[in-house]
Amino acid sequence: MAYDRIFNFSAGPSMLPVSVLEAARDDMLNYQGSGMSVMEMSHRSKVYDEIIKQAEALLREVMGIPQNYKVMFLQGGASLQFAMVPMNLLKTGKADYIVTGQFSGKAYQEAQKYGEINLAATTKPENFSRIPQQNELKLNPDADYVHICYNNTIFGTKWNYIPETGNVPLVADLSSCILSEPIDVSRFGLIYAGAQKNVAPAGLTIVIAREDLLREELPAFVPTMCNYSVMAQNESMYNTPPCYPIYVCKLVLDWIKGMGGLSAMQAHNQKKAAILYDYLDSSKLFKNPVSPESRSLMNVTFRAEDDEINARFVKETSANGMSNLKGHRSVGGMRASIYNAMPVEGVEKLVEFMKAFEK
Numbered sequence: 001m002a003y004d005r006i007f008n009f010s011a012g013p014s015m016l017p018v019s020v021l022e023a024a025r026d027d028m029l030n031y032q033g034s035g036m037s038v039m040e041m042s043h044r045s046k047v048y049d050e051i052i053k054q055a056e057a058l059l060r061e062v063m064g065i066p067q068n069y070k071v072m073f074l075q076g077g078a079s080l081q082f083a084m085v086p087m088n089l090l091k092t093g094k095a096d097y098i099v100t101g102q103f104s105g106k107a108y109q110e111a112q113k114y115g116e117i118n119l120a121a122t123t124k125p126e127n128f129s130r131i132p133q134q135n136e137l138k139l140n141p142d143a144d145y146v147h148i149c150y151n152n153t154i155f156g157t158k159w160n161y162i163p164e165t166g167n168v169p170l171v172a173d174l175s176s177c178i179l180s181e182p183i184d185v186s187r188f189g190l191i192y193a194g195a196q197k198n199v200a201p202a203g204l205t206i207v208i209a210r211e212d213l214l215r216e217e218l219p220a221f222v223p224t225m226c227n228y229s230v231m232a233q234n235e236s237m238y239n240t241p242p243c244y245p246i247y248v249c250k251l252v253l254d255w256i257k258g259m260g261g262l263s264a265m266q267a268h269n270q271k272k273a274a275i276l277y278d279y280l281d282s283s284k285l286f287k288n289p290v291s292p293e294s295r296s297l298m299n300v301t302f303r304a305e306d307d308e309i310n311a312r313f314v315k316e317t318s319a320n321g322m323s324n325l326k327g328h329r330s331v332g333g334m335r336a337s338i339y340n341a342m343p344v345e346g347v348e349k350l351v352e353f354m355k356a357f358e359k
């Protein structure tokens, strides 16, 4: 690969497209004649205003975000959203949470500080190896919202349908799958995503929220910085936004648009995932623990029965230009995160290596 780069299978922060890094490099010392880098300019300057406006316009265009949704560029990571969602959206104090992995578990736990939270479904007894079916969801029709994690980064599962929640708004953590395929935003009340998996460097959190769900009047304990309505009204400029990650987000959106948008991204991601899953389905050494209908396109988990073999595999791949294949510390085994920026060649190289290793 150019610049002696390796194939980085990290779950996040993760690979960015080389052309995006090159554009950032070319702009580094003097952004388009401004005489300074994007890191150095006032967030209230005209030149920066254009960057953030373009980032939002591109995100709206690429994702097809309807006009009645606000886009916010925030900080604090997806983890702050675990608190901001209940602080802003609880009205009656009741919400439904579906726990399909570690992050949705954390979101469920955090929400309990603010209300009466119902565990509407979980696949924990099955080691989070699948996503529940619609008929397994015990939804409360009077809940203020239903929360899901759309792609489970650690367990390698994904909702392959959007749950029907009637009039109750659906809130989804899209941290590890945003921009990986087309998604019907109008089916959601609120979407949030930490940017460091598929969009930008760490430090930026994207929130897309249906306007009618945002309320100015919140309980006094809610920090102003955690009030969506304030953030949206100030167009993410209530305080200094994460300027540089927003700029890289714009470059990544330019790249996605150039690649043909989210349908093209989906085809690219399906192709990569199929190479890996097809091999795993035929392997006698490595197994993928996920139910086929719940397989993630972005995070592919696998393991050999023997942990010594797993450790040897991780070591040998890393000596061969493929890094970060170790599974999350809570589950062990291996995980290949193959976000948008991972080229097909990276997955081909990995599978060739797996085949040789198995032999």
Ligand SMILES: *Cc1c(COP(=O)(O)O)cnc(C)c1O
Residues within 6 Å of the ligand: 012, 076, 077, 078, 079, 080, 103, 149, 151, 152, 153, 173, 174, 175, 176, 194, 195, 197
């Ligand atoms: C990484 C991740 C998080 C945590 O994101 P932070 O930005 O580190 O808070 C939450 N949810 C999902 C699905 C993730 O992949």
